[in-house]
Amino acid sequence: MTILRRTLLATAAAATALGLAGGAMAQDKTKVGFVYVGPVGDGGWTHEHDMGRKAVEAEFGDKVETVYVENVAEGPDAERVMTQMALNGADLIFTTSFGFMDPTINVAKKFPDVKFEHATGYKRADNVSTYSARFYEGRAVQGVIAGHMTESNIVGYIGSFPIPEVIRGINSAYIHAKKVNPDVQFKIVWAYTWFDPAKEADAAKVLIEQGADVILQHTDSTAPHAAAAEKGGVITFGQASDMAEYAPSPRVSSIIDNWAPYYIARTKAVMDGTWASMDTWDGIGPGMVGIGEITDTVPAEVKEEAMALKESIASGEYHPFTGPLKKQDGSDWLAEGETADDGTLAGMNFYVEGIEGDIPQ
Template sequence: MKLTNLLTGAALALGLATSAGAQDKTKVGFIYVGPIGDGGWTYEHDKGRLAVEQHFGDAVETVYQESVPEGADAERAITQMALQGADLIFTTSFGYMEPTLSVAGKFPDVKFEHATGYKTAPNMSVYSARFYEGRAVQGHIAGKMTKSNVIGYIASFPIPEVIRGINSAYIHAKRVNPDVEFKIIWAYTWFDPAKEADAATALIEQGADVILQHTDSTAPQAAAEKAGGVITFGQASDMGEYAPLPRVSSIIDNWAPYYIARTQAVMDGTWESVNTWDGIAPGMVEIGEISDAVPADVKSEALAMKDAIASGDYHPFTGPLKKQDGSDWLADGEAADDATLAGMNFYVEGLEGDIPQ
């Protein structure tokens, strides 16, 4: 009888200890707009999640939900994650901003982090990367390498982040090649390989021999490879399986350091609402290897620009620059302020077409 009681007590104690250990884990959740195997945006966010697991080991538990549509579905997914005990939730697409804000108001003890948005709350931060810095480097290479002088751009949604990217790439292509022309197709999706492939093919048929993209799959790379004689750039991830051609370089989003730091802050009890917008200098934006398909002098110039941006010696939006309607924007040597960039809703002079409303 006594032995049975001892065994029962030991089992109970072990169970309580196991339960306490599980409760002591910090639970970190991620909501993704695409599949983790998209090879681009979501793939890189999930690499950040895996880095959190590797860094903290048994001290954390991570969970994720992929391919969550923006809107009401997102609010349901975020709510469910909060109800399941997440301490920290990263929502990783612009269209998740309002759903995240709504759920944050209902769960004041949970910390929320929203990627690429601008609305915050006491328990909700926002974070993004200065992708336009990488677009400047891409634009320089594109302007130097195009033979048709037609550069195609697959745009996702007409939000400031995407408009900044188009403007930055165009400015830097135009500065090294005054004859360059941009053709833009709005795909109205972040991830849809069929739509992205169709957009790339349409741009190539319009004479583009360079394709830039602000969509998440590798489908444009495959379409360019099939067409031949077209160069591309990886978006969000290296997409190096298409190097050295058609993919000649890439913008890589490195979220791991941010995710580790914010998880640590929750564990330490030091987390507070912040607005983070980092670029090449802190390493949130990386330039993927420039392949040997790029002439040595162009590669050297591109890397010099990258270094100048990182050091603060050069800002991609430096005047003289005018808006599309011909009105003055930036004087000679003047750099754009963050407030204007964050809300950018106009094309620079030279770009054709209207921004969809």
């Protein structure tokens, strides 16, 4: 064998070895997918989930690869997107909207080696975990501010869909607004969307026309804030994200969803082989729910009261659903000092006493 041929063979062997090593390194990289119901630029719900995705990248660097698909409709299209992610090698997939629940379960059955995490749902499997935040804790804080700040005694609430998560929030906000203002009324408009700026703006305008000078929302865009700013004399609260571009008014505070620690922990669990199916429901105490800055539009004594409530919830000293409480039909629900159990809250399908109107079926 000539020296030249030996040299060429040795070079080829070295290149092959490097290629195999590179392939192994690529395979060792954990691939994490995210399925979003709205655009990453919505300024609210999806924005905060995407902040969590970026936190995973920052935490693990070149040990992970993240991918996402935005604006995925709840239904068959979600199943298609999840299937493609799994086929493309995702090790872990976060599906971040309630309506993705059944598609997540369906796709997980086809890919038993892929781990799935579904946000705000309740169906689990060996390779499907569920997670959510106790948004109702933040709604209690908002309720205190809203009850004090309304001059018309009418608080408007933009609901997305009539599911337990949204109903809990309405009830919690109302209970705590009523505690500080016995004359307060809630008017609720259902938008039947998570993200549709035009519908959200229209809902806000309808509520303002009905006399609301405080608007709360369980939808994801900043459109209600823009409608309130245009009208003047109406205050709003950021939903899911700080929406601070509308501070100090109309936006006077916000609920902030902090998904980053959870996403980092669950990605690490896949990496080290400790991932197991579980249900997580955290709130203000563990830091999954944050309260955005309360601006100086809110009087100092009201801000102090709201922050004291936040701290008592965070410490576990106080539960936002503490009796005595009745249901809307006047029947007893919680006795003096009794607190709601998680099972009832997770399936909540009723308004508390004092809220007018029916929950759409």
